[in-house]
Structures are given as structure tokens and as C-alpha cells.
Amino acid sequence: MSPSRRCPYCRGLFFPSLYRPQQVICxxxxxxxxxxxxxxxRKLETDAVYRQVVRDSQKQWWAEHRDYQKQHRRQRxxxxxxxxxxxxxRDRKRRLERLVRNNVALDLKRSAAEVWLLGPKLDVLxxxxxxxxxVLILQPPSPNPATxxxx
Numbered sequence: 001m002s003p004s005r006r007c008p009y010c011r012g013l014f015f016p017s018l019y020r021p022q023q024v025i026c027x028x029x030x031x032x033x034x035x036x037x038x039x040x041x042r043k044l045e046t047d048a049v050y051r052q053v054v055r056d057s058q059k060q061w062w063a064e065h066r067d068y069q070k071q072h073r074r075q076r077x078x079x080x081x082x083x084x085x086x087x088x089x090r091d092r093k094r095r096l097e098r099l100v101r102n103n104v105a106l107d108l109k110r111s112a113a114e115v116w117l118l119g120p121k122l123d124v125l126x127x128x129x130x131x132x133x134x135v136l137i138l139q140p141p142s143p144n145p146a147t148x149x150x151x
Contacts (some may be wrong), residue, residue: 002015002016002018002021003073005023005024007024007025007026007028007029007031008025009025009026009034010026010028010030010031010036012028014026014027040148108109
């Protein structure tokens with residue numbers, strides 16, 4: 001029997017198959033999925049013929065299933081709603097990035113505002129925070145000159 005080996009993905013020990021003594025990855029489903037995914041990605045990068053076959057296969061599938069996305073969305077309205085919310089966040093982030101790049105944003109370093117982070121997962125919130133805020137600037141009404149003169 002072959003000596004045990006350590007799987008590079010899950011770091012667990014396994015015995016190689018008797019039929020495949022050069023086995024490097026254990027037989028756990030997650031590790032095998034990862035092995036196949038990495039092989040596919042590597043093959044796409046290095047083999048132009050394989051890449052073209054995959055592309056043609058995808059085109060053929062989509063040609064045969066033209067209504068797939070419409071049916072999928074119709075059957076899963078909660079995913080449609082979630083996608084719309086995520087798209088709104090991406091759009092908002094893109095607008096903010098554009099403001100920063102164009103230097104239209106105010107210089108907040110001179111602001112006296114403070115930010116308080118509250119919540120159960122503060123260790124996740126300590127970096128790369130993006131806050132959405134609306135600022136209302138209210139000015140006191142200017143006195144009506146007609147009423148001031150009458151007093």
C-alpha cells in the first residue's frame with residue numbers, strides 16, 4: 001500500500017488510489033470540484049482549440065434555450081429583487097467613485113462631523129467603509145423687509 005499523502009486543498013491525509021498511484025488530490029467532493037475547476041481554467045488559458053470548443057458549446061446551448069433567463073427570473077422573483085438592490089448599490093458606488101475622481105466631492109477633512117460605527121460585527125467594519133448619506137442644509141428664513149420696517 002502507498003504511503004499517505006496530504007491534499008493541497010483541504011490539508012487532510014489520504015491514501016492514493018491503487019488504480020491511480022500518482023493521485024495528488026484527495027477524493028473529497030469539494031477538493032475534486034476545485035481540481036476540475038482549476039484544470040478547466042488552466043486549459044482555457046493555454047489551449048486555444050479547447051477555448052473555442054467551450055465557446056461554441058455555450059453558444060449552442062444559449063441558442064437552444066433562448067427563454068432560459070426570462071423563465072429563471074419569472075420563477076425566482078426574490079433573486080430579481082436581490083439583483084436589483086445589488087445593482088443600485090453598484091450604481092451608487094460608481095457615482096461616488098466618479099465624484100471622487102472628478103474632485104467634485106467636498107474636502108471632508110475640515111468637517112467637524114464624527115462617524116460612529118455600531119453593530120455586532122465591528123471587526124468587519126473597521127476598514128474600507130462606504131457610507132451613503134444625505135445632507136440637508138437648512139438656512140434660517142430671511143426676515144421679510146416689509147414686516148421689519150413696520151415694527
